[in-house]
């Protein structure tokens with residue numbers, strides 16, 4: 661299948677281009693970006709023109725930041741294209757619901773991707789938690805924004821989610837692996853005085869069986885990143901580290917090797933399946949928790965943030 665990649669920036673070049681090039685299912689047939697290009701691939705800087713001129717391209721993969729994404733997704737769906745959305749799938753939940761309704765009306769596939777759900781050890785973590793009584797779960801997601809998002813001002817502008825941009829990755833894993841649904845019960849969000857989105861957050865969740873569930877997010881971690889979920893149960897302790905890439909149960913590291921490796925190759929394999937079947941995959945639960953944190957969270961204003 662021919663695919664056009666839109667928004668040629670960090671994640672498009674780091675992950676999407678290699679995943680598409682290595683896949684037997686996909687051909688990268690065009691890019692659309694105001695500045696970015698990919699060697700050897702026809703480049704457009706006008707999305708409407710690409711849609712009009714390239715009726716051979718049935719699938720569009722949107723790698724833009726969340727705020728401009730809705731307009732591009734709407735145009736693609738109205739032009740009858742199948743659409744793949746980077747995380748988070750939009751700037752608001754309402755936008756995402758509108759896109760889903762539009763995709764159904766136009767009979768095209770729509771995929772809200774959550775790359776962290778495709779990390780190697782997420783399925784094993786999910787399987788291990790089944791049938792166990794959860795007592796305590798802590799999410800610890802800390803990274804250096806200057807290292808991982810250098811100069812990306814959009815992340816600190818309204819709609820950019822701030823520390824919830826990586827935090828939503830943790831929530832995408834949490835909502836995938838927990839047998840029982842949780843919902844946010846309290847949060848404290850720390851905003852730099854000169855920015856629109858939080859730089860740190862602490863969240864607590866209600867668990868239907870009374871387990872203690874909490875999450876700490878920090879964008880000012882000076883050293884190596886920590887992307888860890890730790891679960892204490894009646895039958896042992898599970899630690900999922902490296903954003904879902906490493907699993908340890910009661911001190912023993914799970915060393916099984918998955919057959920298809922890599923988060924983005926799995927996302928593109930799933931998109932190929934959706935297009936083949938005419939499916940829609942729009943699980944918005946990670947984003948719902950973020951919206952709840954912004955609704956319920958207590959706001960603290962802290963020091964200015966400069967790159």
Ligand code: NAP
Pocket residue numbers: 666667668669670671672692693694695696723724725726728746747748775808809812814825
């Ligand atoms: P980025 O490099 O800052 O942006 C991607 C590209 O989008 C930019 O190079 C720019 O290309 C285009 N763009 C930016 N603002 C735009 C606007 N207002 N209108 C139209 N185009 C615009 O961001 P990124 O890190 O790739 O992240 C993009 C998305 O991927 C985000 O939702 C992020 O959460 C997700 N993601 C990022 C990472 C990561 O490690 N960075 C990992 C996983 C997922 P042109 O200037 O050429 O138009």
